[in-house]
Amino acid sequence: EVQLVESGGGLVQRGGSLRLSCAASGFTFSSYAMRWVRQAPGKGLEWVSGISGSGATTNYADSVKGRFTISRDNSRTTLYLQMNSLRDDDTAVYYCAKKMDSGNYPIDYWGQGTLVTVSS
Amino acid sequence: DIQLTQSPSFLSASAGDRVTITCRASQDISSYLAWYQQKPGKAPNLLIYAASTLQSGVPSRFSGSGSGTEFTLTISSLQPEDFATYYCQQLNSFPRTFGQGTKVEIK
Numbered sequence: 001e002v003q004l005v006e007s008g009g010g011l012v013q014r015g016g017s018l019r020l021s022c023a024a025s026g027f028t029f030s031s032y033a034m035r036w037v038r039q040a041p042g043k044g045l046e047w048v049s050g051i052s053g054s055g056a057t058t059n060y061a062d063s064v065k066g067r068f069t070i071s072r073d074n075s076r077t078t079l080y081l082q083m084n085s086l087r088d089d090d091t092a093v094y095y096c097a098k099k100m101d102s103g104n105y106p107i108d109y110w111g112q113g114t115l116v117t118v119s120s
Numbered sequence: 121d122i123q124l125t126q127s128p129s130f131l132s133a134s135a136g137d138r139v140t141i142t143c144r145a146s147q148d149i150s151s152y153l154a155w156y157q158q159k160p161g162k163a164p165n166l167l168i169y170a171a172s173t174l175q176s177g178v179p180s181r182f183s184g185s186g187s188g189t190e191f192t193l194t195i196s197s198l199q200p201e202d203f204a205t206y207y208c209q210q211l212n213s214f215p216r217t218f219g220q221g222t223k224v225e226i227k
Contacts, residue, residue, distance in 0.1 A: 035216075040200070044205075044207065044218060044219075044220050045156075045164065045192075045209075045218040045221070046218065047209070047215050047216045047218060050137050050214065050216065053173060059214040059215065060215070061121065061215045084224040095163055095164075095200060100166075100169070104152040104170075104211040104212065105169065105211065106154035106156075106166055106169045106209060106211055107154075107156075107164075107166065107209075108166050108175070110164060110165075111163065112161035112163060
């Protein structure tokens, strides 16, 4: 059974940093690209970042480029999101997600999400 | 970035109704489109990918169609458990943008 368990969320001051983790199990982690998707309170889904199975290729939404860094440790089957220079509009539930397959495929599994609150 | 516009943003319907949601892309995305369902407090759930391929385990009352810039999600006979918010997502290019969502509520 695929399981994705996020951790690391919490309250952080504006301009601060936070690192999210996502522990993955139930599949061959290194074979699948992974994603971070967020959802601000009462708002829609926003794709944040993606990383290839090997970790060699990363992509970011314009809203986080230069501030967030996605990475993975395949030996620990863990995905990370380093968030720096946090702003009020980064407040959201952050979901870790697994991509279905290589190519133009969607997300097929999601974690339960971890809440990040940025406050002044 | 590719923009996705869903219509309507809000839909009120009764159980048993046929419901159609449209997703329009700002440029040609071929058939690289997925649909998700999200219920309050829960993570999204994949319904359809490649515009019209039903994800395993998803009821056959859900169907998808379209290509290029216009896509539709149809629920043939709305069930009580289908009241939720639906999102489209393009998988043609990065960033993998989502539509703004369509909330389906009980009439």
